[in-house]
Amino acid sequence: MGDLRNCPECGKVFVKINKNLCLDCIEKEEAEFEEVRKYLKDNPKAPVEEIVEITGVQEKKVLRWMREGRVDISFFDGSKGLTCKSCGTVIKTGNFCAKCAKDLSAQMKGAAGQRTIRQEEPEKEKKRGMYFANRMRDN
Ligand SMILES: [Zn+2]
Ligand SMILES: [Zn+2]
The missing domain is CATH 1.10.10 (Arc Repressor Mutant, subunit A)
Incomplete structure (x- = not known):
């Protein structure tokens, strides 16, 4: 059977199918x-x-x-309106502004293998990547 829960909007008990309402x-x-x-x-x-x-x-x-x-x-x-989750710039859609999205994908690529991008402070870069990853998951 379905998953019974309270609707977060009206508090009514309902069977969750695919929406959380x-x-x-x-x-x-x-x-x-x-x-x-x-x-x-x-x-x-x-x-x-x-x-x-x-x-x-x-x-x-x-x-x-x-x-x-x-x-x-x-x-x-x-x-x-919406703001970039990284720098706070006003954006129209999604989670990040164009600049941060670009930085982010560069970092993701960096984290995925090649360590050639930035040699200095690898620890700090890694933490920053994790921070972004957590923020993305939050949404
Ligand atoms: Zn409801
Ligand atoms: Zn941004």
């Missing part, structure tokens, strides 16, 4: 997503604050959809 909340979230998507279609440059205010959808959900690449939201200076 009960059916009611999944449906509700899909409806909310549709609202946001529609609003963005008419107002493609709307900042996150405005979307949250107009649609009434929780900011954390809007941000999650952005991270998942489901919605595309423009930013103005000072507006809220």
Whole structure:
């Protein structure tokens, strides 16, 4: 049988199938997503604050959809949004900015075998790689 658990949104007990939400909340979230998507279609440059205010959808959900690449939201200076998990730069989707993603993949390659990239302070580099790996897993 399925795995019984409490829905993190409404607290109801439900059988977990593949989403971590009960059916009611999944449906509700899909409806909310549709609202946001529609609003963005008419107002493609709307900042996150405005979307949250107009649609009434929780900011954390809007941000999650952005991270998942489901919605595309423009930013103005000072507006809220996703930030790079490494340097804090505002980004549009994913977990890292383009620069950090590049650094990160270079480090991953480095850690995977060739030690030719940076000879100095190998210990420090290794720790930094682990830090990134943990951060990636968190998400
Ligand atoms: Zn629920
Ligand atoms: Zn960054």
